[in-house]
Amino acid sequence: MRLIRFATKGYDRTGCVESTVDGDMVRVYDPVTGPGAVVGPLDGVRLLAPCDPRTIVCVGSNYACQLKEKDRPWPERPQLFLKAPNAVIGPGQPILRPPEVERLEYEGELAVVIGRTARNLTLDNAEDHILGYTCANDVTAHDWRADGQWARAKSADTFCPLGPWITTDIESGDLKVATRIHERTVQRSTTGEMIFGVAEILAWVTRWFTLRPGDVVLTGSPAGVGPMEPGDEVTVAIEGIGELTNPVHPRE
Structure with missing residues (x-):
């Protein structure tokens, strides 16, 4: 299932996307009762970020190809940092480059969306707390590090x-x-190159952070991280999910 948040007629709503002979259609979706009435074609609504996280936990240096590219040592455990909820935008919304930034970078990543309150998870039960997966761009002001x-x-x-949505029925x-x-393709890899898999990441993260439904964990970016400029259009594409595209604009 593909779960979305969308704007139509001045309201923000939760829905799901289903494929029909007439193309992709949007239905209202309730997490308890399931799919409801048809809203209309997917291209007739404006997609928002598919969740509204309170907490966004990110993993750095989690792809073997990136460590090789940067000649970095292998981490002993997932290396964590946070992004603030104010940073979240949805498909098509512009990434704004502050005028003070000299190098703004893209980092395409698989994002895990939490479906149940998660604390002290184990490798055996971590998957039970996942709602699904979406695409993420871990935008970074390189020089501000x-x-x-x-x-x-x-x-x-x-x-x-x-x-663009949360896909609930894929393996990561x-x-x-x-x-x-x-x-122009600037990053290309597979999640099979991740040093720590999703279950390992969630088990480590939830030792320290209680995650709640809608929270997000970014799983790291492969080799090829690089700069983006105003006027660029950046797309993160993940097999089984789809494509997240955002233009880059200067921030006034």
């Missing part, structure tokens, strides 16, 4: 695009992940 603290570099407004172990600038 020199602060020593990453809050500004990772959490400025618009620095966490999510979407070996999905193709790619990032494109316009039509």
Whole structure:
């Protein structure tokens, strides 16, 4: 199932997307009662970020190809940092580059969306607490990392695009992940190259953070992280999920 949040007629609503002979259609969706009335074609609604997380936990240095590219040591455990909820935007919304940033970077990632309150998970029960998966762009102001603290570099407004929807019925172990600038592929890997898999990440994260429904865990980015400029259109594509596309604009 593909779960969405969308705007129509001035309201924000929760829905699901179903494939029909007439194309993708949107239905109202309730987590208790399931799919409801048909709203209309998917291209007739404006997609929002598919969830509204209170907490966004991110994993760094989690792809073997990226460690090789940057000649970094293998981590002993998932390396964690946070992004603030104000950074979340949805498909098609612009990533805003602050005028002070010298190098703004894309990082295409698989994002895990939590479905049940999660605390002290284990490898055996972690999957039971996942609602599904979506695409994420862990936007980073590279030069602001020199602060020593990453809050500004990772959490400025618009620095966490999510979407286009939450896919609930896929396995995360070996999905193709790619990032494109316009039509040029700049990242290409699979989640099979992740050093720590989703269950391992969730077991580690929930030792320290209680995650609640709608919270998000970003699982790391493969090799090829690089700059993006105003005028670029950045797409994160993940097998079995879809494509998240955002333009880059200057922030006034």
